[in-house]
Amino acid sequence: MSTVTVTSRIGLSSPEESKAVLKVSDLVVEYHTARGIAQAVNGVTFTVHAGEKLAIVGESGCGKTATLLAALRLLPSPPSKTVRGSVEVDGTDLMTLGPKALNEIRGRDISIVFQDALSAFNPVLTVGRQISEGVRQQRKLSKAAAHELAVDMLARVGVPDPDQRAKQYPHQLSGGMRQRAMIAMALAGEPKVLFADEPTTALDVTVQAQILDLVRSFKDLAIVWVSHDLGVVAGLADRVIVMYSGFVVEEGPVEDIFHSPKHPYTAALLRSIPRTDEMSGTHELVSIPGSPPDLVALPAGCPFYDRCAVRVDRCATDRPTLERVGDTQTVACWVAQAKDIAS
Amino acid sequence: MGVTMQSPDPKTIRLMTVDQNSSTPASRARGLLVAARTSARSLDFGYYIGLLIIVAWAVIATTAYLWVPFHPTEYQDVANRLAAPSATNIFGTDELGRDVFSRVMAGAQLSLPIALLTVAIAGVVGSVIGAISGFVGGMVDELIMRVCDVILSFPAIVLALAIVAALGPNWFNVVASISLVMWPEYCRLMRSQVLSIRTNLHVTAAISVGCSPTRVFSKHVLPYGLPAIMVKATVDLGMVILITAGLSFIGVGVTPPTPEWGAMVSAAQTRIDSWWLVVFPGLAILSTVLAFNFVGDGLRDKLDPQLRGGNAKGASAKSMLQRIFLGQRKTKETPA
Numbered sequence: 001m002s003t004v005t006v007t008s009r010i011g012l013s014s015p016e017e018s019k020a021v022l023k024v025s026d027l028v029v030e031y032h033t034a035r036g037i038a039q040a041v042n043g044v045t046f047t048v049h050a051g052e053k054l055a056i057v058g059e060s061g062c063g064k065t066a067t068l069l070a071a072l073r074l075l076p077s078p079p080s081k082t083v084r085g086s087v088e089v090d091g092t093d094l095m096t097l098g099p100k101a102l103n104e105i106r107g108r109d110i111s112i113v114f115q116d117a118l119s120a121f122n123p124v125l126t127v128g129r130q131i132s133e134g135v136r137q138q139r140k141l142s143k144a145a146a147h148e149l150a151v152d153m154l155a156r157v158g159v160p161d162p163d164q165r166a167k168q169y170p171h172q173l174s175g176g177m178r179q180r181a182m183i184a185m186a187l188a189g190e191p192k193v194l195f196a197d198e199p200t201t202a203l204d205v206t207v208q209a210q211i212l213d214l215v216r217s218f219k220d221l222a223i224v225w226v227s228h229d230l231g232v233v234a235g236l237a238d239r240v241i242v243m244y245s246g247f248v249v250e251e252g253p254v255e256d257i258f259h260s261p262k263h264p265y266t267a268a269l270l271r272s273i274p275r276t277d278e279m280s281g282t283h284e285l286v287s288i289p290g291s292p293p294d295l296v297a298l299p300a301g302c303p304f305y306d307r308c309a310v311r312v313d314r315c316a317t318d319r320p321t322l323e324r325v326g327d328t329q330t331v332a333c334w335v336a337q338a339k340d341i342a343s
Numbered sequence: 344m345g346v347t348m349q350s351p352d353p354k355t356i357r358l359m360t361v362d363q364n365s366s367t368p369a370s371r372a373r374g375l376l377v378a379a380r381t382s383a384r385s386l387d388f389g390y391y392i393g394l395l396i397i398v399a400w401a402v403i404a405t406t407a408y409l410w411v412p413f414h415p416t417e418y419q420d421v422a423n424r425l426a427a428p429s430a431t432n433i434f435g436t437d438e439l440g441r442d443v444f445s446r447v448m449a450g451a452q453l454s455l456p457i458a459l460l461t462v463a464i465a466g467v468v469g470s471v472i473g474a475i476s477g478f479v480g481g482m483v484d485e486l487i488m489r490v491c492d493v494i495l496s497f498p499a500i501v502l503a504l505a506i507v508a509a510l511g512p513n514w515f516n517v518v519a520s521i522s523l524v525m526w527p528e529y530c531r532l533m534r535s536q537v538l539s540i541r542t543n544l545h546v547t548a549a550i551s552v553g554c555s556p557t558r559v560f561s562k563h564v565l566p567y568g569l570p571a572i573m574v575k576a577t578v579d580l581g582m583v584i585l586i587t588a589g590l591s592f593i594g595v596g597v598t599p600p601t602p603e604w605g606a607m608v609s610a611a612q613t614r615i616d617s618w619w620l621v622v623f624p625g626l627a628i629l630s631t632v633l634a635f636n637f638v639g640d641g642l643r644d645k646l647d648p649q650l651r652g653g654n655a656k657g658a659s660a661k662s663m664l665q666r667i668f669l670g671q672r673k674t675k676e677t678p679a
Contacts, residue, residue, distance in 0.1 A: 074547050099556070107553030120548040122563050133562075134552030185552055 021192045021222045022048040022110070027085030029063070029070045029246075031295075032078055038295040040066045040080070042246040045322075048193065048222045053215075055225045055237035055254070057269070061292065063246040064226040068195045072112055073102060089193060107134040107189035115198040117182040121170035127178075128154070128166025131185040138189065153184035158214055176207035180214065187218075194218075196225045200232060212236055230273055234258055242266045245292045245303040248322060252329030262331040262340075265304050302333070310335045390641025396634035400627075404451035411445035416600040418442060425617050435619035437610075439600075446602040447623050453597060454604040455631065457518055458583040464522040466576045469529025474568060476530065477537030478560050488534070491527035499524045500589050507595045517596050521586055525579065532575060536568035570643045577639030581632030604628050 029041035041063040048054050056064045069075045071087045073094060087094040089109045094102065114120040121130055128150035136146040147166060154162035157180040170178060179199055186194055196215070200208040212235060215223065227233055233240060233254070240257045242250040242265065250263040261267040268288045290307035293299055302308070302315040312335060320332040325340040408415075412431075420440035428435040434443035476487040494502070499521075506520035540546065541564055549563045588605020590596030592612075597603040599610075604624040611620035 069547075072551060074551055076542060103553050103555050105553075106551055111553075112548075112551045114544055114548060116544060119544040122545040122549065124566055125562065130549070133549065133558075134554050137555060137558060138553050182548075185548070189553060 019050055020047045021050050021090055022224070023086070023088040024067075024071055025086050025088075027067060027070060027087065028083040029066050029075065030081050030083055032081065033296065036296040039298055040246050040295060041070060042298075044085075044243070044246075044248055046241055046248070046251065048224060050192065050222055051220050053223045053225060053236055053238045054241065055227060055233040055239070056241045056243055057227055057230060057233055058243035059228060059269075059292065061245075061295075062243045064228075064243055065197050066246075067243075068112060068197055068224065068226055072106065072110065072195065074112070104138060107186075107191065108138060109189075109191050110193040110195070111186040111189060111191045112195040112197060113179075113182050113186045113199045115201050117175070117178040117199075117202075118170060120182055121178065121185075123170055125169075126167055127170055127173065127181050130170075131166070131181065131188050134185075135188045149188060150184070153188050154181060157181070157184045157187070158210075159184070175203055176210065179203060179207075179211055183211075183214070187221075191221075193222045193224070196223060198227050198229075199225075201227070201229065208232070230258075230269065242269070245295060245298065247303055247332060249304065249333065250329060250331045251322070256326070256328050260326070260329075262325045262329050262336040263304075263333045264308050264310050264335070268307075268309075304333075387641065389637040390645075393634040393637030393641065396630055397638060400451050400455060400631060400634075403448050404455050407445075407448040407452060411442070411448050413442035413445045415441065415446045415449035415602045418445070425614070425620075427617075428619050434623040435617070437607075437617075437620055438614065441600075443607075443619060443623055446607060447604070447627050450602040450604045450607060450624065450627065453514060453601065454584055454587070454627075457514055457587055457597075457603075458580045458631075461518045461521045461525065461583045462576045462579050464518065465525035465579070466529050466572055468522070469526035470533040470568065470572050472526070473530035473533030474537050474560070474565055477534035478541060478556075478564060484534075487530065491530050494524065494527045495531075497524075500586060503586060504590060504593060504595060507590055512590075512595045512598055514597055517587055517590055520590075521583055525583075529572060529575065532571055533568045536571055537564055540564050540567045573639050573643055577635040578632075580635045581628065584628050584631070 024047075025045050027041055027044045028039075031038040031040050044063070044067050046054065056067065058064050066075065066080070070080070070082045070085075071094065073082070075082065082095070085095065089105065092105060092109075094105065094110075097105065121127065125133075128147055131150040131153050132141070132146035135141065135149060141149065150166045151162045154165055159165050159177055159180050165173065165177070165181070170181075173181060179202075182199070200211050203211065212232065215225075216236060225233070225236060237254045240250075240252065240254050241248055242257070242263060244265050250257065250261065250266045252262075257266060258270065261270055265288075268286075271286045272288060274285055288307055293303050293306065299305060299316075300319065301317050302311070302320050305311055305315045308315065314334050318334070320334050320337070322330045322332045323337050325331040325336050331337065418441060420436070422440065423432075423436055424438055424440040426432055426436045426440075432442050432444065434447060437443055437446070472487055476484045503517075503520040503524045506523060507516050510516040510519065546559060546563050549559050554563075584605050586605075587596055587603065588609045591598075591603060591606030592609030597606050599606070604627050607624040608621055608628070611617070611624075614620055
């Protein structure tokens, strides 16, 4: 099955082959540190279709957030540098755009929601003003129209009394409401693709559930949701990408990833979720032994080699590439690929 | 509690009563809140005193020549020179028999505008250039910083002296030269502020929704550097008065017989036993500097939206003025 990029908006014959709104190919990001060059993102490639919810999971420092920020060209440079790769939104490559065109496409076609909504808002400007700020400039809206838009956006993300809230400052809103406002800000320009950088991590579970319900209700919006919370991912995503030290190690539909993980890292991650139905008292919390490799000195072979329970000799020397294993998943693991051929 | 030895003012009493009930965490928190509010109010007190002094000096500066008992420059009574404070000359007389009180009052007319104008020029020019330096970075930053280095490598007074000497001694050249010497300090300060602010998440967020660099700069970066600039500016007002004094003393500043506080203090250095010559203009400088410091501190808090009660009026110019002159100390958190 090949991914078909359709740039025109109409004339799609089959619903299966719906258009790709976002194509990230071979994205490579480096950080120049005092210790040397840290390879944070190593050839990440993925495609998101209209309305699709894609989740990127992995532990801290595996390059999830760096991928998102680099794709939007929001990483500060120096110290970071996007070495190569393309990020096509509806056929336009963000990496080759000039500053002006980039400003126009951000917010309008693609935008991002951050984890910490309190620090993502400017504390000295009202929430409403910030929600409509980008759009106001892009569409040359009047002050009144911008306010109306902000109120409308707040209402759409389920903030009660939006007219009043729009006039308030970020610190006057509760955490959940602030996160809704943050989503409203990201969606004000009616983007087709929304990046979400762990937007529910800082919230308590009831508010988290509300936010997830809200996000699920945006049927047409393509979302790339970065998280280390596999529970959230299971309830939200259509497809999952598992990242490990800057590499994509496994990709597939959410059910398949959760029910039959092919990569040993994915399997270990899933085992390490504490489950209430198995908590009979004897079960200990499972963790993955060891720690991820140093990004400044990545091993020549598989980055998961040191911590892997099923490793073979080849894993130490050859870095595995992403190959299709089974019907729906792609996996970067020699062992899993060999097993697939054998069966 | 041992505090009862001192005369207990109402504030302490309130704090103490809250303290006594502080068995639960909630009431302890309430006690802290009361303490915070009390200190905020005493800060407000200093702010209003400062404002009062500044307004008073401003009124004196504009009207002094109309009501001072003796003409500050033309009245000279050499027979009565170096007289100690008395009923006729309440601040005494100087070495030419001029009335010190009249001269101090009239001196406000020159000292205040020189200080304000110099700090305003240096502050605005320095902050703008510094902000650009920090925000743009690269070669522009390098160039600006090296220029600053060159200017800062000279002792301020020496450089200012050279400039005034070249331009000729008058009060405008004094302003120009001191601003020229001072702006790199503001430039450095603003640059460092901007450098730390521009990595804040809210700046990234603003960029991510399509705000142009100019907008991000003016709305999300620049306002954050201002509190530090404001505090430095209030301190510098006193500095400028003193540098002006130094220049006047050497003879390139404000020329005699024009009354100017710094010049008066400098001239008094040779007449150490006539204490009134140095004390009264000194007090004038002190009160002005102190007043500006109070106001600067208060302003910083008043313009901070997390301390003030934000509402729909937000950042309009009218409400800003309201806050500056009337204050607004209610902070209300309205959770969901």
